[in-house]
Amino acid sequence: xxxxxxxxxxxxxxxxxxxxxxxxxxxxxxxxxxxxxxxxxxxxxxxxxxxxxxxxxxxxxxxxxxxxxxxxxxxxxxxxxxxxxxxxxxxxxxxxxxxxxxxxxxxxxxxxxxxxxxxxxxxxxxxxxxxxxxxxxxxxxxxxxxxxxxxxxxxxxxxxxxxxxxxxxxxxxxxxxxxxxxxxxxxxxxxxxxxxxxxxxxxxxxxxxxxxxxxxxxxxxxxxxxxxxxxxxxxxxxxxxxxxxxxxxxxxxxxxxxxxxxxxxxxxxxxxxxxxxxxxxxxxxxxxxxxxxxxxxxxxxxxxxxxxxxxxxxxxxxxxxxxxxxxxxxxxxxxxxxxxxxxxxxxxxxxxxxxxxxxxxxxxxxxxxxxxxxxxxxxxxxxxxxxxxxxxxxxxxxxxxxxxxxxxxxxxxxxxxxxxxxxxxxxxxxxxxxxxxxxxxxxxxxxxxxxxxxxxxxxxxxxxxxxxxxxxxxxxxxxxxxxxxxxxxxxxxxxxxxxxxxxxxxxxxx
RNA sequence: GGUCCGUUCGUCUAGAGGCUAGGACGCCGGGUUUUCAUCCCGGUAACAGGGGUUCAAUUCCCCUACGGACUGCCA
Numbered sequence: 001x002x003x004x005x006x007x008x009x010x011x012x013x014x015x016x017x018x019x020x021x022x023x024x025x026x027x028x029x030x031x032x033x034x035x036x037x038x039x040x041x042x043x044x045x046x047x048x049x050x051x052x053x054x055x056x057x058x059x060x061x062x063x064x065x066x067x068x069x070x071x072x073x074x075x076x077x078x079x080x081x082x083x084x085x086x087x088x089x090x091x092x093x094x095x096x097x098x099x100x101x102x103x104x105x106x107x108x109x110x111x112x113x114x115x116x117x118x119x120x121x122x123x124x125x126x127x128x129x130x131x132x133x134x135x136x137x138x139x140x141x142x143x144x145x146x147x148x149x150x151x152x153x154x155x156x157x158x159x160x161x162x163x164x165x166x167x168x169x170x171x172x173x174x175x176x177x178x179x180x181x182x183x184x185x186x187x188x189x190x191x192x193x194x195x196x197x198x199x200x201x202x203x204x205x206x207x208x209x210x211x212x213x214x215x216x217x218x219x220x221x222x223x224x225x226x227x228x229x230x231x232x233x234x235x236x237x238x239x240x241x242x243x244x245x246x247x248x249x250x251x252x253x254x255x256x257x258x259x260x261x262x263x264x265x266x267x268x269x270x271x272x273x274x275x276x277x278x279x280x281x282x283x284x285x286x287x288x289x290x291x292x293x294x295x296x297x298x299x300x301x302x303x304x305x306x307x308x309x310x311x312x313x314x315x316x317x318x319x320x321x322x323x324x325x326x327x328x329x330x331x332x333x334x335x336x337x338x339x340x341x342x343x344x345x346x347x348x349x350x351x352x353x354x355x356x357x358x359x360x361x362x363x364x365x366x367x368x369x370x371x372x373x374x375x376x377x378x379x380x381x382x383x384x385x386x387x388x389x390x391x392x393x394x395x396x397x398x399x400x401x402x403x404x405x406x407x408x409x410x411x412x413x414x415x416x417x418x419x420x421x422x423x424x425x426x427x428x429x430x431x432x433x434x435x436x437x438x439x440x441x442x443x444x445x446x447x448x449x450x451x452x453x454x455x456x457x458x459x460x461x462x463x464x465x466x467x468x469x470x471x472x473x474x475x476x477x478x479x480x481x482x483x484x485x486x487x488x489x490x491x492x493x494x495x496x497x498x499x500x501x502x503x504x505x506x507x508x509x510x
Numbered sequence: 511g512g513u514c515c516g517u518u519c520g521u522c523u524a525g526a527g528g529c530u531a532g533g534a535c536g537c538c539g540g541g542u543u544u545u546c547a548u549c550c551c552g553g554u555a556a557c558a559g560g561g562g563u564u565c566a567a568u569u570c571c572c573c574u575a576c577g578g579a580c581u582g583c584c585a
Contacts, residue, residue: 011585046584111583118582127512130581161583179515188513188581196583203585227514227580252516253578262578305522308534312523316533335523337516338578345522345535355548392547402547421545458544469544481546 004036005217008062009207011043012054015280015289016061017265018341019222019254022306026251027220028067029307029329036217040072041210042083045200052283061277065299066322071214079214084206091201094209094239095162095194103238104194106150107131107141107163130190133168159197164204164231164238166191174233176226177218177249178334184230192231204228208235211246219248220331223338226250249331252310255340263341265289273343277302296395297346298365301353305346310339319352351394359387366399373400375407384491388483402482406491409500410478413508417480421470427505429468430475432457434501437494445494451486475504 008024010016016024031038040062042055059074071077081087098104109117114131117139121129128135136143141163142150154160170186194205201209211219229248236245254263257271267275279291292302304320312335313320313328320328354362363383370382389402436453437445458468473485476497482488489497 009585013585043585049584107583109583114582122511125511129512159583163583176515182514184514190581193583198583200583202583207585222579223515224579224585230514250515255578257521260577308522310522314524316524318522318534335516339523340521342521342535348535351548389547391549394547417545465544467544473545479546483545483547485544 002217003215004031004034005039005215006031006036006220007039007041007211007214007216009041009043009210009221010058011046011049012051012058013046013049014051014054014265015057015276015278017263017275018277018306019263021061021065021277022254022309023220023222023251024062024067025065025303025306026311026329026331026334029326030218030220030331031070032326033329037070038067039077039079039214039216040069040075040082041214042073042085043203043206044083044085045196045202045206047085047198047200057278057280064277064293065303084210085200087206087210088200090213091195091206091209092199095201095205098164098194098238099162101238103165104162105142105165105191106154106160107136107139107191107193108145108153108158108160109139109141113139128188131163132166132187132190136191161193161197162195163191164194164235166231167234172230172233174229175248176229177247177331178252179226179250179336182226182229186230186234189230192228204231204235208232208239212236212239212241212244215244216246218331219246221248221250223250223253249334252335253338254309255338257341257343262338271343273346296397297350298353298357298396301350302346304353305349309341310335318349319356347394354390354393354396357390359383359390362386362390365396369397369399370407373407377407381406381491388487388491392481392483405477405479405482406488409496409503410476412478413474413504414479417470417474418508421466421474421480422508423467423471426467426471429463430471430501430505432461433468433472434498434505437489437501438498440494442494445490447484447486447490450489454486471504472501475508476500 006027008027010020028038030036040058042058044050055073059069062069069075071079071082073082095104117131117135118129121135131139145153166189167186172184172186174182174184176182192204193202195201229250233245236242255261256263256267257273263275265275274290274292274295276289276291277293279294280289281287282289293299300321303322303325304318307320307325308318311329311333313330314333360383363379363386366386367379367382370377385403385406386399388406389399392402393399433454436457437450440449440453454468458465469485470480473482473488474480476485476488476492492500
């Protein structure tokens, strides 16, 4: 087998959404599995749709999820340039080949005339509504005009396009790694535009030329490209490259979590979950779309979740890091049907990853969240707190909610908990607890000592654990849940603990 | 309208002629815990429908239904 080389070739028309990220990921996994190269090519042949910052966004996204690009606009390589707008001359050279061997021809119809043609065909009830050898007979092109007319039109500088000459009535069998053989008759296909009037190629043209020149071995892309696969195969043949044609794999689409249709950029805001890896600010409108990173997802969890959408290694395991994904990846095990994206499962993955990340590593991630609030505390303390709360975090952004009371004295108390836990004799009990804790020497104010002391008190007075510990938790944290109570006590320290007890006793009224 | 692709619990999926159709998320119940979370145990729930082929179909073939993509001088 020849060297595996794959490419991810996004169009910089906006932020990459999770479908695009998955395509990139599958390409990467496949490349690395086979010790091959992963290239990033920017397909910016449509200048009207170019969006500022989109290119950079793609690279930042790949970087965040841990995908390393082997060749690309930033990394360089022997097959550049890796940006299609910088390859104009290459395409111009190549279109000549097709023009010369009769695989392509000039056409001079205006957009308006094309619209009219489609409307006419639709009204006539024709099942064919596109440009082909038959419908083209009523249009302006190299077949309906004389050689002289064509020549003078081009020489006059008037706009024209170049179309592919689709063979008439040819049975074609194209192969896809995931779907097997797909049969089509070329009579159903149209004479696609290969070169636009702005002098740039369309996707089809640029794609084939670049994939060939860049020695791409496998084309792994979204299912939306399956209908144009026959055209692409024909293009390879027309160039005389069929022996070096890459293998194709079309990935199933990602569907909306509920309802119909494929996942779109708008779904996120409507359904309350991100569809983008990173937060994106629209340069024109200033609108901000949520990103997984900013919402508190770990990149490892994110790719794990994405990888298992439409692919499965076939074992009862779900947690895989990048390296393991590479090892297990198999294109032939990719699902054929579309996969519905599940925000719930995404959260579960994140929770799993937070749980297995060490408190030390998590601290580095969490420190900025604390600094953001103007709190400057020793990171050893933060690490301790992180250890206490990480089991109850689903997203990184949950940290503050779970741990605020480790950093700030509670100013209000959860009324529901007050109602449930605050009893008639609670103030009295808490004052006794206060006295006990106060009598413990500073250097003995540990989880163990404080716990022993309070439990001893409860036993001696024959009190109920819950009736003492729950209100104590309430005055210390302001709420009803959280880590082990005595871990909290030892963490915030004697002075703060005592202060909070007095605060609570004086402030809480049922 | 046409072409193509698809269809296993609500969701992600395992399965590749013979299984009590397995796992995970979610949901429900129970246990552990001073609380919440974690954790553990249990439960819920699926082969879209109809024809074939076969001793035997979730698995192979056909049809229907449904879903999706494409049908642009966008990718």
